[in-house]
Amino acid sequence: MNRNIMNLTAFQDAYPNDLSHCFGCGKNNAQGHQLKSYWSLDQAKGEGGEEQTFAKFTPQACHTAIPGFVYGGLIASLIDCHGTGSASAMAYKQAGRALGEAPALRFVTGKLEVNFVAPTPIGVELTLVGTFSEIKERKIIVDITLSAHGKICAKGQVIAVKMPSSMGAV
Amino acid sequence: MNRNIMNLTAFQDAYPNDLSHCFGCGKNNAQGHQLKSYWSLDQAKGEGGEEQTFAKFTPQACHTAIPGFVYGGLIASLIDCHGTGSASAMAYKQAGRALGEAPALRFVTGKLEVNFVAPTPIGVELTLVGTFSEIKERKIIVDITLSAHGKICAKGQVIAVKMPSSMGAV
Numbered sequence: 383m384n385r386n387i388m389n390l391t392a393f394q395d396a397y398p399n400d401l402s403h404c405f406g407c408g409k410n411n412a413q414g415h416q417l418k419s420y421w422s423l424d425q426a427k428g429e430g431g432e433e434q435t436f437a438k439f440t441p442q443a444c445h446t447a448i449p450g451f452v453y454g455g456l457i458a459s460l461i462d463c464h465g466t467g468s469a470s471a472m473a474y475k476q477a478g479r480a481l482g483e484a485p486a487l488r489f490v491t492g493k494l495e496v497n498f499v500a501p502t503p504i505g506v507e508l509t510l511v512g513t514f515s516e517i518k519e520r521k522i523i524v525d526i527t528l529s530a531h532g533k534i535c536a537k538g539q540v541i542a543v544k545m546p547s548s549m550g551a552v
Numbered sequence: 553m554n555r556n557i558m559n560l561t562a563f564q565d566a567y568p569n570d571l572s573h574c575f576g577c578g579k580n581n582a583q584g585h586q587l588k589s590y591w592s593l594d595q596a597k598g599e600g601g602e603e604q605t606f607a608k609f610t611p612q613a614c615h616t617a618i619p620g621f622v623y624g625g626l627i628a629s630l631i632d633c634h635g636t637g638s639a640s641a642m643a644y645k646q647a648g649r650a651l652g653e654a655p656a657l658r659f660v661t662g663k664l665e666v667n668f669v670a671p672t673p674i675g676v677e678l679t680l681v682g683t684f685s686e687i688k689e690r691k692i693i694v695d696i697t698l699s700a701h702g703k704i705c706a707k708g709q710v711i712a713v714k715m716p717s718s719m720g721a722v
Contacts, residue, residue, distance in 0.1 A: 403616045405623045413614040415625075444583040446573045447660070448715070453575045454632045454661045455585075459625020490617070491624045496664045545618070 392418035393435075393467035396482025406463035415439065417460055419467040419512070433475075435468040435512040435524075441504055452502040457536050460510055461526045462494050465540025468512040469522035473544070476517060489522065489542035502528070502535040520544040562588035563605075563637035566652025576633035585609065587630055589637040589682070603645075605638040605682040605694075611674055622672040627706050630680055631696045632664050635710025638682040639692035643714070646687060659692065659712035672698065672705040690714040 394407040395418065405414035422434040439460055447453035469489035474481050502508065509529045516523035521543050528536040564577040565588065575584035592604040609630055617623035639659035644651050672678065679699045686693035691713050698706040 401618060403619055405615050405617070406625045408616070411614060411616065444581060445575050446578070446581065447575070448571060449573055453629070454664060455576045455625065455629020458628035458632065458664060458666075459623070462624045462628065491666075491668055493668070494624060494628060494664075494666045496628075496661075498661055498663070 390420050391481060392420055393471040393481065394418055394463070397470070397488060398482075398484065398486045401486060401488050404463065406459045407467060415456075415459065415463070417463045417467070419464050419471070419510070421471065422511075433472070433514055435464070435471065437464045437467075437510040438507055439510070440507045443504065446504060448501075450501075450504060452504050452508075454496070454498060457498070457502060457528060458494060458496050458538070460508070461496055461528060461536065461538035462491055462540060464510045464512055464526055465494070465524040465538070466491055466542050468514070468524045468526075469540070469542035472514055472517060472522055472524075473519075476519075488545045490545050491540055492521075492543040493541040494538065496536055496538040498536050500533065500535045503530050506530050508535075515539075560590050561651060562590055563641040563651065564588055564633070567640070567658060568652075568654065568656050571656060571658050574633065576629045577637060585626075585629065585633070587633045587637070589634050589641070589680075591641065592681075603642070603684055605634070605641065607634045607637075607680040608677055609680070610677045613674065616674060618671075620671075620674060622674050622678075624666070624668060627668070627672060627698055628664060628666050628708070630678070631666055631698060631706065631708035632661055632710060634680045634682055634696055635664070635694040635708070636661055636712050638684070638694045638696075639710070639712035642684055642687060642692055642694075643689075646689075658715040660715050661710055662691075662713040663711040664708065665710075666706055666708040668706050670703065670705045673700050676700050678705075685709075 402408040402410040407417040419437040473487040526538045572578040572580040577587040589607040643657040696708045
């Protein structure tokens, strides 16, 4: 892990324990991907500019589509979890509250869209970057790029909605 | 597995061996989901009507989002692989060729869209049904529903494009 982000808290690590079992990003799912998303450094330091989030993930050999390339389902999963994580962090920011403070501000995906613009090579670290195209109290839209070696391989959009109480939101 | 489909070949099982490593649906990926898609029975019997495909999959306990529900990344993955598999089968049908006959007609996803219309319960068999809204030689659009207990939980669309030779198509 980059030294610069060691002292930052991942959005997903701030989820309450009982909402941290997601296969894509839950810290309590030992078999899952445990994706971790952060504010980009200039945001974390409060330097302003466009609000931006990032995550890094290196797929395993088994996450193959055609040999040499990452399967689309994993790419969709990473974009999905980076989107809902970014939405949660943005909701805390908008509310002027500390990340993870109870009651939890947790978001789920209403709609996910992924454009596969180039084959994603396997065995290298992927970088996800999220920006925000709409921010409302109950609906946040996150636009995400997924890159390998600095080249965008997929562009996605997550329409995240505040988790309904029927799903266990506190 | 339903007795009625035991004698049918899954689309993905007809992929050539070197294109059968996908984590979502490859028969040669021991760690993957091994999703298997089929023509709906009336189609397989040549009874006509709207062309329709189906697949069934039961997520494991680890495939959790919020406890009790399936994580969106798996749902996206199932829709993705059912879409490209259905596209391949349709391409063979359109060409008047037997499923799996060389040279392979293999499709990859250009764009994936998933609408999560209701939380998907975990621990039950899910059913995917695919229909076709556009059929061209190099581009096939598959519309897919994912249901649990007969209730639609997600609606997706896969824009499948014929695999480019750069990805290993034969």
